[in-house]
Amino acid sequence: MKQFVKQETNKKRIKMYVVDQAHLLQTIATTFPMPATFTDKVHPLKDSIDVLIRSDPKVLGMDLYSIASIPGIIRLEHKVDYLSMLAEERNGSVSVSISRASEANYVDFILQQILSASTGDLKGEMNITLINEPGLGVGVTREFFQIVQRCFFQSDPSSLQTRTSPPEPAPHVRDIGAQWLQLARSQGRRNGRSNKKGGDLESGGRSKGRGAVRDGSFIELFPLFEIADKQKCDVLRIAPRTVYVSKRTIDAKLPEKSLSLTRKDLLVNHSEVETLKKVYLCIGRLIGLAIRNHQPLAADFPLAFWKFVMEDNSLSWEDYCGSSEVFQRSLQFILEHDFEAEPLDMRFEYTMDVVVVDDESSASSGGAKQEDQQQHELQGEAVSEQTSPAAPAPSASASMEMELQKGMGDVAVTNTNKKEYVRLRAQQFFFGSEFVYYKKMRDGFLDTIARSDLKLFHPxxxxxxxxxxxxxxxxxxxxxxxxxxxxxxxxxxxxxxxxVVEDFDQETRAKLLTFWSGSPLPPIFGFESKYRSMNAVSLANDYLTRFFLVDWLDTHFLITHCGLCCVGHCVLVH
Known part of the structure; x- marks a missing residue:
C-alpha cells in the first residue's frame, strides 16, 4: 500500500511538473514574437504545408496552429475553409426562413430568427430556406446574404428609401408574412432558444419606450452605417445618433457661462438604445456567419475595427486616427508639447454638436436616474448611449464641450496625463458616441466564431x-x-x-451575376479558386428563369436578351 501511494505521488509530481513547463512554454510563445530565423526556415515549406492542409484541414487547428500567424505561410482560403469545417462538425445549426414575397418584413424576419438562435447553434451550420421556392445549395446562401447586404449595410439614403418603401403587398401575402414572423418569434421563446444577449425585439424595442420604432418597420433606425471618410467612399462606420439636450439644462448653465456637458445632461431614449443594441448584435452574428459561408458583404470596415474585434494588443491611438493625418498630427503635437514650460488651456473634453429641445418631459427623463446604465461600457473610455428622445421638438443646434471620461471634464491636460488624454481622444474620434454598439457587434461576431479560431487570422x-x-x-x-x-x-x-458580356461595364456585370448566382458579388477567392470556396457561385434559386443559347443566335439578339437578363427576366447558358 505504501509503495502504491508513493508511486501515485511520484506520478502526480511528474504530471504537475510537465503541466507547469508546458504552461511556461505557452506563455513564452504568446509573449515573444516568432523568431525571424524560424520564419525564414518555414517559408520554403509553404507549398508542402498547403498540400498537408488540403489532405486534412484539421491540422490547421492543431499541429499548424502556432504558425498560422506568420504572414504568407497559410493561405486565407484554408483558414476560411477550416471555420466551415468546424461548423459542419457541430451538432447545432442555424435555420433561417425568409419569404421574398414579403420584402417589407426582411429586416424583421432576419432579426427575430438570428437573435433567437442559441450561442451553441450559431457556431453550427447554417440552413436557409426561401419560403415557397425550390432551391438548394450555395445559390440560396448567396441570395440570402445579398438580402442581408442590401438591408443592413446600405449607407446611401436614396437606396434606403427605395428599400424601405416597397410596393404594398397583396393582403394574403401580408397575412402570410405576419404569420411567419409571429412563428419566428414564438419558436425562439417556446423552445428556450432565446438568450440574454439576443432575445426578441418585441419586448426590447416596441412594447415600451417612447417611439423607438413607432411604426414597427425599423425605418427610423436606418441607416445603420455611413461612409466614414469622404475620400474613401467605401469605408463604413456606425452611423452616429443625434445627441439631444433639454433647453432647461442649457438655461441652467448660462449663468455659469459654462459650455461643458456631462452624461447626466443628455436626453436618452433607452427603448431605442436597447433596440439598437440587439440590431447591432444581430449584425455582428451575420458578419461571422457570412465569413463561415464564404460570402462577402461588400462592407469595408477600417482596419482598427477588426483589431478591436480581435482584441489585438497592437491597436494604438494612431490606428484610431485612421486616414485623418490632420487629426493624427494634432495629437502628436500634444504628446510632444511640454505643458510645464508652456501650459495650454486644455481639459479632458471634446467638442460635440447637440440639438437643444424645449421638452419638459424629455428633460425630466434625462436626469441622474439614467446615469448608472451608461457607465463602465468602455472601462473608462469616453462613450455613452445617447440617442434621440421620441418625436422631440428641436429648437436649436449648438456646439458644446463633453467630458472624455466620467468626472474628468474639469481635469487639465499635463505632462503626466497627456498620454491618457491622447488615447481617450483618439478612441472618441473613432467610436464617437457609439462604442456600446461597436461592442455589441463584436459580441455578436464572437457568438459565431470562437476567439481561439480568430487567432488564425490577421485583421x-x-x-x-x-x-x-x-x-x-x-x-x-x-x-x-x-x-x-x-x-x-x-x-x-x-x-x-x-x-457580348465581356464588353459590359461593372454595373451591368453585377446585374447579370446577380441573376445567374443570386448575388452581384464575385467569390471572395475568385472564380477559378480550387478550394471549397469555389462553390460560392452556382445557379440562382429560381430554376424557371433560363436562357437557352443556340447556334443561330446573332450578336444583336444576344445583346437584347442579355439586357433582359440584367433586369431580371431570364438567364442561363446551355
Missing part, C-alpha cells in the same frame, strides 16, 4: 473576406464555366455570348 484578412472583391472579372469566370447538353466554348453562340 487585414478579415477585412478582405467581409469586403469581397471590388470588381467582376468575366475572363476568369469564362474559364470556370461548366457547359451541358454537348455545348463547349467552341460553339459559335457561346463565343458570341462571351464577346
Amino acid at each position: 487585414a484578412e478579415l477585412r478582405r473576406v467581409v469586403r469581397g472583391e471590388p470588381s467582376i472579372d468575366f475572363s476568369s469566370l469564362k474559364k470556370s464555366v461548366l457547359y451541358s447538353r454537348g455545348a463547349s466554348p467552341l460553339h459559335g453562340a457561346i463565343q458570341r455570348f462571351w464577346e
